[in-house]
Amino acid sequence: xxxxxxxxxxxxxxxxxxxxxxxxxxxxxxxxxxxxxxxxxxxxxxxxxxxxxxxxxxxxxxxxxxxxxxxxxxxxxxxxxxxxxxxxxxxxxxxxxxxxxxxxxxxxxxxxxxxxxxxxxxxxxxxxxxxxxxxxxxxxxxxxxxxxxxxxxxxxxxxxxxxxxxxxxxxxxxxxxxxxxxxxxxxxxxxxxxxxxxxxxxxxxxxxxxxxxxxxxxxxxxxxxxxxxxxxxxxxxxxxxxxxxxxxxxx
Ligand SMILES: Cc1cc2nc3c(=O)[nH]c(=O)nc-3n(C[C@H](O)[C@H](O)[C@H](O)COP(=O)(O)OP(=O)(O)OC[C@H]3O[C@@H](n4cnc5c(N)ncnc54)[C@H](O)[C@@H]3O)c2cc1C
Numbered sequence: 001x002x003x004x005x006x007x008x009x010x011x012x013x014x015x016x017x018x019x020x021x022x023x024x025x026x027x028x029x030x031x032x033x034x035x036x037x038x039x040x041x042x043x044x045x046x047x048x049x050x051x052x053x054x055x056x057x058x059x060x061x062x063x064x065x066x067x068x069x070x071x072x073x074x075x076x077x078x079x080x081x082x083x084x085x086x087x088x089x090x091x092x093x094x095x096x097x098x099x100x101x102x103x104x105x106x107x108x109x110x111x112x113x114x115x116x117x118x119x120x121x122x123x124x125x126x127x128x129x130x131x132x133x134x135x136x137x138x139x140x141x142x143x144x145x146x147x148x149x150x151x152x153x154x155x156x157x158x159x160x161x162x163x164x165x166x167x168x169x170x171x172x173x174x175x176x177x178x179x180x181x182x183x184x185x186x187x188x189x190x191x192x193x194x195x196x197x198x199x200x201x202x203x204x205x206x207x208x209x210x211x212x213x214x215x216x217x218x219x220x221x222x223x224x225x226x227x228x229x230x231x232x233x234x235x236x237x238x239x240x241x242x243x244x245x246x247x248x249x250x251x
Contacts, residue, residue, distance in 0.1 A: 014119075031049070059185050071178055084172075174197055178193055
């Protein structure tokens with residue numbers, strides 16, 4: 001239990017599949033491909049994917065996560081906190097520990113651990129650290145494993161032996177935001193617009209909440225005003241989390 005109630009653990013694959021099914025049932029057409037290029041013309045957006053597929057659209061929504069691909073194509077500036085790199089691996093399911101439903105975090109001198117069991121019982125362990133320390137751990141998985149073994153709580157929650165020969169991956173995990181999250185017939189949402197370091201536990205909640213706002217802004221009869229309010233909300237959330245302060249009330 002947490003001070004403000006229980007946390008939620010999400011089966012991410014099942015959740016995303018169910019979202020996709022709902023969208024298809026609501027009449028959305030789905031096309032899976034990587035975005036290559038997008039340009040606004042008098043006829044709307046011309047969008048081209050890596051496999052050569054072309055689409056026209058009135059609105060472009062950048063929901064490409066931390067990479068903010070569409071916004072990068074248009075040179076929208078990204079603000080970033082100091083680097084935080086997540087070095088992570090997924091171990092094998094073992095019989096040594098009975099998996100439980102808790103997510104555990106633990107800090108040490110050079111970073112912090114996050115560990116949990118996935119729905120298929122495989123353990124996930126992530127060490128978050130600076131850009132100076134991360135490359136060494138990524139290149140020398142034995143060091144990462146040694147630190148895992150030496151952790152006080154994490155090593156009791158997940159079985160370090162499950163990570164023998166596990167390939168480690170590195171992911172940018174810092175807080176970051178676009179200086180402008182919308183423009184002429186485009187909008188960025190989810191992590192593409194504003195992402196937090198994982199300690200916040202805000203990522204999925206934020207992505208869903210601001211995507212809902214972005215949708216309403218696009219569909220609004222007064223979308224100019226709704227888009228300004230969207231940006232204000234992003235600024236407010238970022239300021240509270242990252243700078244620890246609320247914006248002055250402008251109403
Ligand atoms: C190490 C780590 C741990 C985390 N732990 C938690 C946690 O415990 N709780 C929590 O709430 N959040 C957590 N998060 C954050 C959470 O995963 C994100 O906030 C959330 O996934 C954001 O959703 P999104 O849809 O905006 O982006 P994403 O989930 O990143 O989805 C972006 C999509 O865009 C696609 N895409 C990318 N580039 C292109 C392209 N060129 N063309 C087409 N498609 C593209 C990707 O394939 C992907 O499907 C964690 C993040 C990290 C890095």
